[in-house]
Amino acid sequence: MARRAKIVATLGPALDDREKLRAAIEAGIDVVRLNFSHGDHDTHARRLETVLELGARLGRNVGSLADLQGPKMRLGLMPDDGLEIETGSEVYLLPGVEQLEDYESEGLKALPVVYDALADDVEPGALLLIDDGSLRLVASRVENGTVRARVVAGGVAKSRKGLNLPGVAVSAACLTDKDLEDLKFAMELGADWVALSFVRGPDDIIDVRNRIHALGGESPVIAKLERPEAIERLTDIIDVTDAVMVARGDLGVEIGPERVPAIQKEIIAEANAESRPVITATEMLDSMISSPRPTRAEASDVANAIFDGTDAVMLSGETAAGAFPVEAVRTMARIVEVAERSPHLIHPSPPPHSELSVPKVVSQSAVQVARDVRATAIVVFSMTGWSVQLVSKCRPEMPLVGLTPSDRARRRTSMMWGTEAALVPMKDRAQELLEAAERVLLDGNWAAYGDVIVLVTGPPGSLGGTSRIWVHRIGDQIVS
Numbered sequence: 001m002a003r004r005a006k007i008v009a010t011l012g013p014a015l016d017d018r019e020k021l022r023a024a025i026e027a028g029i030d031v032v033r034l035n036f037s038h039g040d041h042d043t044h045a046r047r048l049e050t051v052l053e054l055g056a057r058l059g060r061n062v063g064s065l066a067d068l069q070g071p072k073m074r075l076g077l078m079p080d081d082g083l084e085i086e087t088g089s090e091v092y093l094l095p096g097v098e099q100l101e102d103y104e105s106e107g108l109k110a111l112p113v114v115y116d117a118l119a120d121d122v123e124p125g126a127l128l129l130i131d132d133g134s135l136r137l138v139a140s141r142v143e144n145g146t147v148r149a150r151v152v153a154g155g156v157a158k159s160r161k162g163l164n165l166p167g168v169a170v171s172a173a174c175l176t177d178k179d180l181e182d183l184k185f186a187m188e189l190g191a192d193w194v195a196l197s198f199v200r201g202p203d204d205i206i207d208v209r210n211r212i213h214a215l216g217g218e219s220p221v222i223a224k225l226e227r228p229e230a231i232e233r234l235t236d237i238i239d240v241t242d243a244v245m246v247a248r249g250d251l252g253v254e255i256g257p258e259r260v261p262a263i264q265k266e267i268i269a270e271a272n273a274e275s276r277p278v279i280t281a282t283e284m285l286d287s288m289i290s291s292p293r294p295t296r297a298e299a300s301d302v303a304n305a306i307f308d309g310t311d312a313v314m315l316s317g318e319t320a321a322g323a324f325p326v327e328a329v330r331t332m333a334r335i336v337e338v339a340e341r342s343p344h345l346i347h348p349s350p351p352p353h354s355e356l357s358v359p360k361v362v363s364q365s366a367v368q369v370a371r372d373v374r375a376t377a378i379v380v381f382s383m384t385g386w387s388v389q390l391v392s393k394c395r396p397e398m399p400l401v402g403l404t405p406s407d408r409a410r411r412r413t414s415m416m417w418g419t420e421a422a423l424v425p426m427k428d429r430a431q432e433l434l435e436a437a438e439r440v441l442l443d444g445n446w447a448a449y450g451d452v453i454v455l456v457t458g459p460p461g462s463l464g465g466t467s468r469i470w471v472h473r474i475g476d477q478i479v480s
Contacts, residue, residue: 077159084156096118123139246267379441
């Protein structure tokens with residue numbers, strides 16, 4: 001059985017070489033991430049165009065994810081070698097400043113912060129973490145639009161490093177002016193998914209979805225869960241979002257790394273119960289940025305996400321800026337494949353029947369029927385990909401093939417666990433659907449003559465309403 005969990009890989013300079021990108025796609029990339037925290041629009045467009053061209057040549061269904069930066073708090077530009085701040089000293093943080101002419105103020109070292117409302121959000125006693133907590137400061141005084149802070153763990157403050165405020169309710173809107181420009185561009189580019197950073201509640205998801213529709217787009221939204229407020233409102237967020245990402249980097253800084261493993265399991269379980277795809281992300285194979293091999297702990301981390309029931313695992317700096325991007329993809333694919341063969345792999349339990357819609361009941365029943373008749377494959381005809389996702393969440397043992405007349409829907413399925421997909425024209429009759437399913441399965445070597453298959457669909461020729469299951473033996477006469 002081929003690998004079922006999907007691999008999301010971040011594009012960047014490390015994969016700008018065409019042959020490296022080709023090798024990485026062959027090694028197992030299913031979805032490419034365009035990280036709008038870095039790079040300009042022209043660069044993102046060029047990279048995605050190359051991905052789609054290579055994917056078509058290689059016969060790989062590769063989707064795209066536009067990841068909006070959000071109100072990320074960062075330091076501005078620092079001196080080339082950074083600025084040493086000593087433990088026990090005090091520093092000034094100057095909000096809304098990109099760069100300073102003089103990195104001293106009133107005899108203290110000064111740090112520019114690219115966030116206008118820092119002095120409004122922070123109160124004396126607040127903890128400020130720089131560079132994922134490598135530098136730790138405590139606010140001692142807030143006045144005249146600046147923050148004075150005592151350094152409790154010093155080091156070198158470098159350009160563009162992130163700033164976190166654990167326990168502080170940040171006032172910044174979820175979508176910045178930059179995000180709105182990037183979102184418009186992502187819709188023009190045809191991004192298959194949009195990831196929203198620093199989600200705090202369901203209203204953030206509803207807002208970005210309305211903006212996507214206003215731009216004429218239809219991309220589903222991924223809620224990045226990296227704030228304590230999001231964990232507190234997890235159920236409400238999952239109810240309105242299309243998918244979630246366990247964004248463990250900022251989440252670990254905000255709530256403490258010791259809490260992340262349990263919260264990861266909680267998020268994955270909740271998402272699976274509601275049939276939402278879930279991506280596990282951040283530092284999965286981080287050492288492979290500079291090493292051709294991962295640590296044992298990293299291999300265990302990837303495998304554990306598979307055991308938890310994640311739909312996809314993500315590579316960030318490993319493929320964007322690492323020295324071994326192809327090896328990172330290849331290594332992640334091997335770890336996933338071995339984990340999926342493990343007897344310790346437990347697929348998520350379906351939610352109680354009382355909570356299920358008709359399409360969910362049909363999807364679960366189709367998978368059970370496929371097991372009972374020992375079907376070789378399940379085929380799902382879907383206009384949007386939603387029905388394919390429902391069946392995917394029931395974790396069928398046999399291949400799951402989505403048929404759709406929409407190229408956007410086909411690429412969208414690249415995020416969905418255990419799913420292959422193919423384009424077929426719109427079919428108005430059941431007989432035509434079965435004939436198309438036979439052709440696709442035979443041409444793709446997913447089944448052979450005499451094999452039993454299960455087909456899931458709604459009324460032929462209509463949109464929505466997953467309601468029908470057919471059991472068919474390939475080669476038998478098809479009667480309309």
